[in-house]
Amino acid sequence: MQDTIFHAFINKVVAVLQESPDMLGLAVAGSWITQEMDAYSDLDLVLVSKTKLSTDPAQMKSVAQSFGNVLSAFTGEHVGEPRVLICLYGNPLLHVDIKFLTPDEFYQRVEDPIVVWERDEILTKIIQQTTSTWPYPDYQWIEDRFWVWIHYGALKIGRGELTEAADFLAFLRMVVLGPLLHIQNGNQPRGVRKVETKLPNADFEALSATVALLDKTSLVTSLNKAIVIYEQTRTVLFDSSVQLNSEAEREVKKYVAAIST
Template sequence: MQPHLQPFRTFITKAIESIQQDPDAVGLAAGGSWASGDVDAYSDLDLVLVTNQKIAPELENMQVYAAKLGSLLASFQGDHVGEPRLLIALYESSLLHVDIKFLTPGEFHDRVEDPIVLWEREEILTNIIQQSTAQYPPFDFQYTEDRFWIWAHYAALKIGRGEYFEAIDFLAFVRNAVIGPMLHLKNSSLPRGVRRAETTFGVTELARLRKTVAMPDRDVLVSSLWEVMYLYESLRDALAPETFQKNTAAQLAVTRYVAAL
């Protein structure tokens, strides 16, 4: 066994022992890097706990159940990512970060990936996986185009006003919501922000992506904004479907505005 896997396996073994004592439990599965085989010493553990009785989104119920799986140091609900059924937890053993999604069998049908089943009763999870299809949310090019030039103008306003730290944060948002996902699509991977960008994107792509990272300096921020706009335009034109409609008027107006900064 690879040494870095031991803390994960130890936690999973103890978690299964606890869950098996619950007659209402249906199964436990692991997604993320565990399912893809990319686990390293710095990975978190993405678990899906399926029970007949609904546990989420009641935070207290989720925390009580999570505390049965190990020595729980801290936890909070995943509202910030739009998933109130998710509990983000930190366990004392090996200081392990574990994300636990609490689902019912019916909810398990709708998923973004096919997890590895760690334990189940009567092959319920396996049957659901075989009878349904995982669907990762697709990147919406039109949704992005309808917003991108407004976002770029907003970043320019922040730079112009001298709110450099706000501009830095906003460019980071655009990088994670737009540029990163499009680069992932270009590299035939799922549009997951800038996740594993360092090992997924090409050398030239990474060099351009670095140029979008700014310091609190007017000239550097303007340069980073230009790079964001250039990258978006080139990726959009290469990847967008035929039904896509550019907002050429907005693009031209914002480009002129940034040029006058």
């Protein structure tokens, strides 16, 4: 049933785009590529046009409204992608992300979406001529920050700002622990996306142990679990080019031990 809803929406979008000479192609990204769509999926569309639409949110919304009943829509600055319009459609209720690109912008891709409509095979030719590249974290960037972050989390626990400390651990899972565990297991580093099914049980249980109660003892335990995961994944993934900050590591571990008492 849900699959029918997705196809019906895409067909409607294609019918609208075909009427505009400015529109060049439509592709579907995300779970559509791997055929993992389910009743809880959103729809990730890539819309390519001659005119650069992403500089005008009002124009982006106008295009989105031509596809159906938009209940709410906003651009994706909060996820670092202002070219994406995040839409909630009604009748049926459907979450749709629309990325507005020009052909030149389509050359730079993190994945190869499935082309569902195009003029003169413009998207297919670009995909054939170029290679998509999923962004991977910079290990040195992580190491340069990790022990400062751990110290920050310890400060919050020590002060009794337990909710902020719990939020910090969520940040650490999203930015460091989840991506490193994914990479270690041959997955794309998508934060904590689908860790429940993409990671081995032992790794998922280790990551789950960093989810703390709003309690000092629980938070300190989870912070130490985060350190263990980082050190283990670092040993597997980092090569000799990554310079470890051993002094910061040593002093921060002492501090974490001190607030544990």
